[in-house]
Amino acid sequence: MDENLERIGHAMMLAWSRVKKANARMWSDWMVIGDGLLEGRRWAMQIAGTNRPEGKGYVINFAEWLKRYKIDDMHKADRAKLLQLMEERPAIEEWRANLPDYERRNLNNPTIVWRKWTADTREKKPKSRTAAVSGTEHGRARAMIEQLQARTAELEEEHSAALARTAELEEKHSAALARIAELEESAARDQQSAAPRTKTKTRPAKTKPAETAEANDFIRELLEFRFWFDQRLSARARLGFSTEDRDALEHTLHQSANEFTLMAQELSDNE
Numbered sequence: 001m002d003e004n005l006e007r008i009g010h011a012m013m014l015a016w017s018r019v020k021k022a023n024a025r026m027w028s029d030w031m032v033i034g035d036g037l038l039e040g041r042r043w044a045m046q047i048a049g050t051n052r053p054e055g056k057g058y059v060i061n062f063a064e065w066l067k068r069y070k071i072d073d074m075h076k077a078d079r080a081k082l083l084q085l086m087e088e089r090p091a092i093e094e095w096r097a098n099l100p101d102y103e104r105r106n107l108n109n110p111t112i113v114w115r116k117w118t119a120d121t122r123e124k125k126p127k128s129r130t131a132a133v134s135g136t137e138h139g140r141a142r143a144m145i146e147q148l149q150a151r152t153a154e155l156e157e158e159h160s161a162a163l164a165r166t167a168e169l170e171e172k173h174s175a176a177l178a179r180i181a182e183l184e185e186s187a188a189r190d191q192q193s194a195a196p197r198t199k200t201k202t203r204p205a206k207t208k209p210a211e212t213a214e215a216n217d218f219i220r221e222l223l224e225f226r227f228w229f230d231q232r233l234s235a236r237a238r239l240g241f242s243t244e245d246r247d248a249l250e251h252t253l254h255q256s257a258n259e260f261t262l263m264a265q266e267l268s269d270n271e
Contacts, residue, residue, distance in 0.1 A: 076157030
């Protein structure tokens with residue numbers, strides 16, 4: 001046999017062997033991911049003190065688990081179907097083992113596996129059709145139902161993510177309020193310690209409280225604006241900016257930061 005033909009044929013044989021092994025490993029990897037998701041769900045429920053995978057506490061803790069192990073970029077529909085699949089794993093593994101080799105090798109994605117398993121194992125019932133409804137229309141209706149079910153799962157995941165983001169923003173707001181209170185207490189202590197030194201004929205001590213309250217108002221207004229702006233910017237950034245809008249926004253933020261620095265310097269120079 002021609003040497004070049006033999007080389008090409010041998011390379012083909014090795015490549016096919018690698019493809020078969022890779023597909024087998026892919027299903028095993030999905031199972032490892034599924035075990036991790038189950039453990040993460042149990043952990044989140046335990047920390048939240050609930051026996052059901054729902055509620056604000058569970059959502060926050062499960063989102064933390066996904067982010068910690070860098071699995072939060074998995075498609076939400078795949079994650080939801082993989083969790084359902086793991087709960088039926090023994091039956092699915094048995095069904096999958098009886099599939100033809102070529103079909104089993106290409107059947108790995110959890111969403112597709114779940115859809116085909118449920119289609120193959122659901123109880124077959126006689127279909128009553130009227131003369132006005134064709135088999136094609138029935139098929140389209142079933143496909144639409146499956147799409148709606150997948151979309152429902154995605155919306156549930158998005159709702160959970162929104163709850164987690166709301167909790168995060170509430171924590172930031174609480175931290176901002178705590179910082180304002182801390183600054184007010186610090187200003188009050190500074191006022192008390194400075195009162196004896198500022199009691200002069202030209203600047204009576206009774207004017208000091210009004211000046212301190214006004215400074216606190218400036219501080220509170222600045223912190224509240226920064227918190228409000230951060231919320232709006234974070235929410236809008238998730239939708240994405242065009243290159244031109246992003247460049248303009250970055251330029252304005254840097255310019256504003258420089259102007260705030262100059263304002264602080266002028267305030268210091270006026271002492």
